[in-house]
Amino acid sequence: MTSLLVERARRIASTALWQAVADSPTTKNYTNWRLFEEALNLSGPVSFSQPKGSWDMVLGPCGASYNYDIDESVLDLSASKLYAEHVARLAGAHKLEPTSGTYRIALCRPEGDGWYSYHLLINVNEGVSANILVYAPRASPGTTGIEVRAKRNSNLNLVIVAEPQAEKPMAFILRRALGVGAKVRSTVVSGGSVMTRVDEQSLLSSGSQLVHRSFVASSEGQTVDDVIDTVQTGHDSTADVTGFGFSSGRSLVSVRGTVIMNPQSYGSSSSFVVEALLLSEESRAYTMPMMRIDTGDIRAASHRAAQYRVPLDQLFYLESRGLNGQEAFELLLRGKLQSTLDGLPAELTFQAEDLGLRLIKKAVEAIAAKVTPQQEARAPS
Numbered sequence: 001m002t003s004l005l006v007e008r009a010r011r012i013a014s015t016a017l018w019q020a021v022a023d024s025p026t027t028k029n030y031t032n033w034r035l036f037e038e039a040l041n042l043s044g045p046v047s048f049s050q051p052k053g054s055w056d057m058v059l060g061p062c063g064a065s066y067n068y069d070i071d072e073s074v075l076d077l078s079a080s081k082l083y084a085e086h087v088a089r090l091a092g093a094h095k096l097e098p099t100s101g102t103y104r105i106a107l108c109r110p111e112g113d114g115w116y117s118y119h120l121l122i123n124v125n126e127g128v129s130a131n132i133l134v135y136a137p138r139a140s141p142g143t144t145g146i147e148v149r150a151k152r153n154s155n156l157n158l159v160i161v162a163e164p165q166a167e168k169p170m171a172f173i174l175r176r177a178l179g180v181g182a183k184v185r186s187t188v189v190s191g192g193s194v195m196t197r198v199d200e201q202s203l204l205s206s207g208s209q210l211v212h213r214s215f216v217a218s219s220e221g222q223t224v225d226d227v228i229d230t231v232q233t234g235h236d237s238t239a240d241v242t243g244f245g246f247s248s249g250r251s252l253v254s255v256r257g258t259v260i261m262n263p264q265s266y267g268s269s270s271s272f273v274v275e276a277l278l279l280s281e282e283s284r285a286y287t288m289p290m291m292r293i294d295t296g297d298i299r300a301a302s303h304r305a306a307q308y309r310v311p312l313d314q315l316f317y318l319e320s321r322g323l324n325g326q327e328a329f330e331l332l333l334r335g336k337l338q339s340t341l342d343g344l345p346a347e348l349t350f351q352a353e354d355l356g357l358r359l360i361k362k363a364v365e366a367i368a369a370k371v372t373p374q375q376e377a378r379a380p381s
Contacts, residue, residue, distance in 0.1 A: 030256070031195065046114045050063075066092025105120075120146050122147065132158050166193060175201055177203045178210060200212075237268045243274045252286075260291075261294060266297035318331060333363075
């Protein structure tokens with residue numbers, strides 16, 4: 001790692017705030033930053049296990065050596081204590097420059113009480129078309145940073161499977177930068193832990209096209225905060241972003257973010273939809289899509305939010321076809337998962353579908369005894 005950047009990150013981390021402004025007047029923050037602050041002071045060994053499955057490459061202390069010195073071109077250290085701590089605690093980073101083809105990449109799974117930071121840069125060069133799957137499991141506090149730079153006229157299909165585990169806070173910092181004319185179709189599938197933050201941002205240049213889908217799940221006792229930000233800095237860019245989350249038991253899922261269309265984004269269009277499904281009476285969810293449009297010369301801009309329970313008519317229809325309540329819930333969630341993965345190459349979706357189905361089964365089994373046809377439906381808001 002570049003010592004000057006690490007030292008700068010440490011200086012910023014010593015004074016920076018986790019978050020400068022509260023998310024709402026009624027809830028201080030949707031991310032419980034106190035847990036992250038406490039995790040910084042935890043000590044103890046961190047071990048690394050090989051991820052299960054067959055991979056084209058495994059990155060981290062149990063796999064390939066570090067080969068990249070991180071820079072600050074995408075991640076603004078001064079924006080958050082989380083970002084500064086991420087860089088300050090990096091032992092190294094990885095860089096991947098794919099040629100055309102499919103890449104299945106796994107990160108070593110950190111386990112333990114100590115904080116551990118990962119960072120992976122995926123640099124897709126001009127004119128390259130690639131399919132990439134990144135599997136990022138965690139069982140220790142800390143951060144996993146995955147940065148994508150899709151250069152001019154490149155074409156990328158990207159799936160990130162983030163699998164947090166254990167009673168520890170962890171964050172996945174995901175950055176996507178699209179060059180002029182680049183096309184990116186991306187999907188994120190993530191479970192939860194006692195506190196999981198999925199921190200996403202996409203930066204679009206002129207003529208670039210982004211289609212992004214997120215699928216996050218929070219079960220008994222977990223909290224997941226998925227923040228999906230999109231910044232359109234060039235003209236004639238297109239962003240189509242959808243985030244979906246569900247919670248069961250005493251859990252919280254938040255799906256939110258901001259679209260910014262700056263004065264140079266004339267002729268552009270943006271769509272931002274966030275939804276949350278509550279499976280239990282005690283579950284909580286927040287959906288907050290926001291837009292800041294700094295030019296009147298755009299093609300279109302729209303946003304929509306919904307929080308709901310499974311409507312009674314859908315439950316009745318499925319049960320009339322012989323499914324019990326648990327099977328009906330599982331079928332409906334499978335449909336949401338499939339729509340999240342729709343349009344991606346089949347060779348990328350297996351791992352994401354496997355995790356998504358495990359999250360669905362875990363959530364539905366936890367509430368099986370409480371699922372009844374008479375469960376009250378709430379209209380989307």
